Amino acid sequence: MPLSRHAQSWIKGIAYRCGFSLRRLRTASRQGSSGGDFMGAVRPLLHKADPYQGFDWQSYPEDASGWGSDSPAFGELVETLRPRRIIEVGTWKGGSALTLASHAARLGLDAEILCVDTWLGALEMWTDLEDADRHGALALKHGYPTLYYQFLANVCRAGRQGMITPFPVPSVTAAQWFALRDVRADLIYIDGSHEEEDVYQDLVSYWDLVRPGGILLGDDWGWDGVRLAVQRFARENGLAISHRHDKWELRRDV
Ligand SMILES: C[S@@+](CC[C@H](N)C(=O)[O-])C[C@H]1O[C@@H](n2cnc3c(N)ncnc32)[C@H](O)[C@@H]1O
Known part of the structure; x- marks a missing residue:
């Protein structure tokens, strides 16, 4: 049997x-x-306690600034795919996750958005300590970033706690966990590290997690590291790269 x-x-x-x-x-x-393909809710497998419970979000300013977070690509793909599960790799303050959530809510979708981020910053957030938008936003306390709490506050302020679940580990670790639990997604958004080997590793790790007919979407085609990694991965796997507004995408055959 x-x-x-x-x-x-x-x-x-x-x-x-x-x-x-x-x-x-x-x-x-x-x-x-x-x-x-695990069809249930993932949050209870990841969090024994509600990550938002008792969090004093009102003590944080309203600031969900990011990069490419409100692209029309998100709305188009949510409408087309009507995803039940979305994985985001690289969430920062939650701008793109909140855009995805608002489109899913507008369409009445019962979607779960799993946000993978260490909330410790990518390389470019540590190269210029005077860069207020990048290093400054990490908001170090005793030398350790507190950016995660700004993300949590943004989710609470938008009232999207029910849809957005944080997974605060390195992207490859999260992919291994998803693979172990047979967690697949209709839409996977890659916007973590922009260094070529890291992006390539994210593609290798997450491609198998895209459901048939689903899409792996990514940001920052203009970054050499991103473009070279996507081109290499697409070439090696016989995939066609297409572009949607400011994003690149790889579609998985049905
Ligand atoms: C460009 S930001 C994401 C921007 C976000 N999508 C938005 O809409 O504003 C990149 C994020 O990726 C995270 N990151 C970088 N490398 C990572 C890794 N290997 N694993 C998990 N998160 C990572 C950083 O902490 C950072 O928050």
């Missing part, structure tokens, strides 16, 4: 803790019946 997806995911979790590598587990699950 074939195992349920939940059982497969549970066994993978145990095996992983016992020292099997994710690569071996993935190979095993491809050879088996899996190729699974």
Whole structure:
């Protein structure tokens, strides 16, 4: 009798803790019946307690500034894909996640947006300590960024706590967790590190997590690191790169 997806995911979790590598587990699950797609809500698997509970968001200023956060590409894709699950890699103060959430809400979609970010900043946020928009926004306290709390406050102020779930770990770690739990998404937005090897690694890690017919969307085509990584990944995998407003995208066949 074939195992349920939940059982497969549970066994993978145990095996992983016992020292099997994710690569071996993935190979095993491809050879088996899996190729699974967990359909439930992800937040209860990630957070035992509500991350927004008791948070004093009103003590933070209204500031969801970012880059390319209100692109029309988000609305178009939410309308076309009507996603039930979105993964964002690189959230910063939450600008793009909030745009995605407002389109999903406008369309009455019951969507879950999983925001992956360390909230510690990318390389360009640490290269110029005088840059108020980048390094300054990390808002270091005793040498450690507090940007995460500005993000939480922005989500609360917009009333999107029900839709947006933070996952505060490095992008590759989150992708490994998603793979272990068979979490797939209709739309994955890549806007984390812009360094070529990091972007390439994000593409390798997240491409398998895009549902058939889904889209992997990304920002900053103008950055050499991003463009070179996307071109390399697309070439190696026989994928066509297309452009939508200020974003690039890769579509997964149905
Ligand atoms: C350009 S900002 C994201 C902008 C955001 N999408 C917006 O609309 O404003 C990049 C973010 O990626 C995060 N980041 C960079 N490298 C990362 C990594 N390897 N794992 C997780 N987050 C990362 C940074 O902390 C930063 O918040």
